[in-house]
Amino acid sequence: PDLNQNEPEVSRYLIQNALWWIGMTGIDGIRQDTIQYMPRTFIRDWSTAILAEYPNFYMVGEVMEMDSAHLAFFQGGKTGWDGIDTKLPSVFDFNLWEASRDVFTGKKPASALRDVLKYDGLYSDLNRVTTLAGNHDLNRFMSMPGATLEGAMMHMAFMLSVRGIPQMYYGDELAMTGGHDPENRKDFPERAFGKVGRTVNEEQVFEWTRKWIAARKSSPALFRGRTTDLFYDSDAYVFERRLQLVDWTVISVVAFNAS
Numbered sequence: 625p626d627l628n629q630n631e632p633e634v635s636r637y638l639i640q641n642a643l644w645w646i647g648m649t650g651i652d653g654i655r656q657d658t659i660q661y662m663p664r665t666f667i668r669d670w671s672t673a674i675l676a677e678y679p680n681f682y683m684v685g686e687v688m689e690m691d692s693a694h695l696a697f698f699q700g701g702k703t704g705w706d707g708i709d710t711k712l713p714s715v716f717d718f719n720l721w722e723a724s725r726d727v728f729t730g731k732k733p734a735s736a737l738r739d740v741l742k743y744d745g746l747y748s749d750l751n752r753v754t755t756l757a758g759n760h761d762l763n764r765f766m767s768m769p770g771a772t773l774e775g776a777m778m779h780m781a782f783m784l785s786v787r788g789i790p791q792m793y794y795g796d797e798l799a800m801t802g803g804h805d806p807e808n809r810k811d812f813p814e815r816a817f818g819k820v821g822r823t824v825n826e827e828q829v830f831e832w833t834r835k836w837i838a839a840r841k842s843s844p845a846l847f848r849g850r851t852t853d854l855f856y857d858s859d860a861y862v863f864e865r866r867l868q869l870v871d872w873t874v875i876s877v878v879a880f881n882a883s
Contacts, residue, residue, distance in 0.1 A: 741787075
């Protein structure tokens with residue numbers, strides 16, 4: 625059943641419940657389902673109470689919309705037209721996920737990636753926007769029409785090189801298949817926990833993903849640098865991630881050829 629967070633007693637219970645679970649379990653973060661359907665006053669009070677007790681706690685809200693303005697409206701750090709700052713640290717960037725899916729399955733030109741990123745100024749904190757390679761509510765990449773192994777690898781590389789906090793869905797690192805629910809929530813193959821049990825294609829994607837994660841961790845520019853477009857057309861997209869430190873500048877250049 626839906627809960628009415630406009631009722632003070634309901635709101636207070638849910639906030640106390642969240643604080644109890646965090647304190648009792650020691651969890652590091654909360655993914656809040658369908659947060660856009662909650663009153664923004666409640667999102668603010670919920671986020672404020674949790675961050676007051678646990679300042680470094682991570683919270684990401686699910687706003688399943690393919691529109692940057694709509695997504696940015698729910699990230700905290702700025703006051704909306706309604707006079708409310710939700711204080712919510714992060715939201716999922718479903719808009720960028722959709723663009724990446726369409727580009728690397730051949731449905732849109734490579735410039736579509738830039739067409740989403742050009743709205744980055746709407747977000748209050750780009751480095752805390754959560755990007756996603758996959759999600760339990762979405763068809764897996766390899767089950768999309770036009771999907772190829774190379775496309776899945778470029779999709780993964782893009783999500784691990786672009787701004788924000790990358791989220792992987794289990795099996796993305798193997799290019800698992802799976803259409804509509806429940807097919808996209810199938811068990812991870814037990815054999816694939818070790819290299820010996822992985823197929824040639826699975827191992828290829830696994831190593832590719834591992835190397836991109838390592839590259840992101842080793843480059844401050846990929847981790848939290850500013851993005852600048854260098855080139856884009858129907859086939860290619862090239863961007864720079866640049867971080868200015870006190871005594872030196874770190875630059876990473878990433879180029880995708882989707883043709």
